Amino acid sequence: MKSMDELFYAILQDVYYAEKQLVKVLPKLAKKSTNPQLEKAFADHLEQTKGHVERLEKAFAMIDKKPRGKKCDAILGIVAEGEEVIKEADDDDVLDAGILAAAQAAEHYEIARYGTLCAWANQLGKPQIARLLHQTLEEEKKADSLLSAIAERAVNRAAMSA
Amino acid sequence: MKSMDELFYAILQDVYYAEKQLVKVLPKLAKKSTNPQLEKAFADHLEQTKGHVERLEKAFAMIDKKPRGKKCDAILGIVAEGEEVIKEADDDDVLDAGILAAAQAAEHYEIARYGTLCAWANQLGKPQIARLLHQTLEEEKKADSLLSAIAERAVNRAAMSA
Numbered sequence: 001m002k003s004m005d006e007l008f009y010a011i012l013q014d015v016y017y018a019e020k021q022l023v024k025v026l027p028k029l030a031k032k033s034t035n036p037q038l039e040k041a042f043a044d045h046l047e048q049t050k051g052h053v054e055r056l057e058k059a060f061a062m063i064d065k066k067p068r069g070k071k072c073d074a075i076l077g078i079v080a081e082g083e084e085v086i087k088e089a090d091d092d093d094v095l096d097a098g099i100l101a102a103a104q105a106a107e108h109y110e111i112a113r114y115g116t117l118c119a120w121a122n123q124l125g126k127p128q129i130a131r132l133l134h135q136t137l138e139e140e141k142k143a144d145s146l147l148s149a150i151a152e153r154a155v156n157r158a159a160m161s162a
Numbered sequence: 163m164k165s166m167d168e169l170f171y172a173i174l175q176d177v178y179y180a181e182k183q184l185v186k187v188l189p190k191l192a193k194k195s196t197n198p199q200l201e202k203a204f205a206d207h208l209e210q211t212k213g214h215v216e217r218l219e220k221a222f223a224m225i226d227k228k229p230r231g232k233k234c235d236a237i238l239g240i241v242a243e244g245e246e247v248i249k250e251a252d253d254d255d256v257l258d259a260g261i262l263a264a265a266q267a268a269e270h271y272e273i274a275r276y277g278t279l280c281a282w283a284n285q286l287g288k289p290q291i292a293r294l295l296h297q298t299l300e301e302e303k304k305a306d307s308l309l310s311a312i313a314e315r316a317v318n319r320a321a322m323s324a
Contacts, residue, residue: 001247001250001251001252001253001256001260002252002253002256003253003256004255004256004259006256007247007251007256007259007260010247010250011263014243072239072243073238073239073240073242073243074236074239074240074242074243074267074271075239076235076239077234077235077236077237077238077239077240078235078236078239078271080235080236081176081234081235081236085163085169085172088163088172089163089169090163090164091163091164091165093166094163094164094165094166094168094169097166097169097282098163098169101173101274101275101278104274104277104278105236105271105274105275107274108270108271108273108274109236109240109267109270109271111270112263112266112267112269112270112306113263113267115266115310116263116266116313119310119313119314120259144274148277148281151278151281152281
């Protein structure tokens with residue numbers, strides 16, 4: 001990689017792979033959740049995530065590239081940790097708290113990556129791509145805040161009294 | 163895992179492993195950085211990270227456990243992606259931008275995990291642990307902001323003109 005354009009393209013592929021992984025994983029998280037608010041949050045975020053995939057496909061088009069994913073070890077690691085919690089939890093509320101925490105780790109990975117992509121897009125003179133991906137960045141931040149609110153309100157409190 | 167105490171202990175071990183990985187990785191990132199500000203940021207954050215390890219050891223003691231790490235696939239994935247950028251970059255400024263982005267992904271992983279641990283510690287009636295780990299959370303957020311500022315100021319701008 002000799003230019004920022006190439007690095008931008010590489011990270012775009014990384015995030016595209018990550019979002020497509022989440023499209024597969026979020027229905028499982030919704031299904032495993034015992035807290036109805038958490039289940040709804042995952043179902044809603046699945047729809048948003050499909051939109052994030054579409055935005056990335058637009059971004060690829062705007063740099064004249066075909067959408068391509070590139071294996072993202074970070075998201076695979078986060079997903080593996082989430083699966084481990086699902087396997088090891090012997091209590092519904094502990095399960096909810098654990099998968100909620102794993103989902104927040106995934107959100108923060110995306111917040112970091114979209115923050116980077118927006119900054120680079122602006123500096124590469126591609127403000128349209130920056131604006132497009134900034135919408136996703138804001139949605140990821142809101143999704144993370146919503147998960148924090150659910151954790152505070154219900155999941156953890158229930159688990160404490162278990 | 164049948165209780166939030168056990169889940170808290172599991173995530174504490176996860177973050178302990180992650181911090182110890184970063185103690186190993188940060189000197190490499192400092193060495194590979196060509197931007198002096200970035201090199202200094204990594205060197206300074208290494209000292210902070212050693213303090214984070216010590217705080218986690220105090221937290222283990224406060225729940226009467228010996229400090230133990232538990233393999234954290236997420237941080238290993240993030241580190242692997244950073245190593246890939248280092249291997250593939252053929253330009254110093256692209257290298258700096260890429261490792262800076264990988265470091266921000268690591269910061270965000272820690273921000274997610276410490277946020278979770280602080281919330282759980284409070285809800286488990288362990289406000290002293292929450293206060294202790296909140297100090298680390300704030301330092302991780304500051305480290306992330308500093309990296310963003312460096313990216314804006316220098317690294318990316320240099321890379322654009324490469």
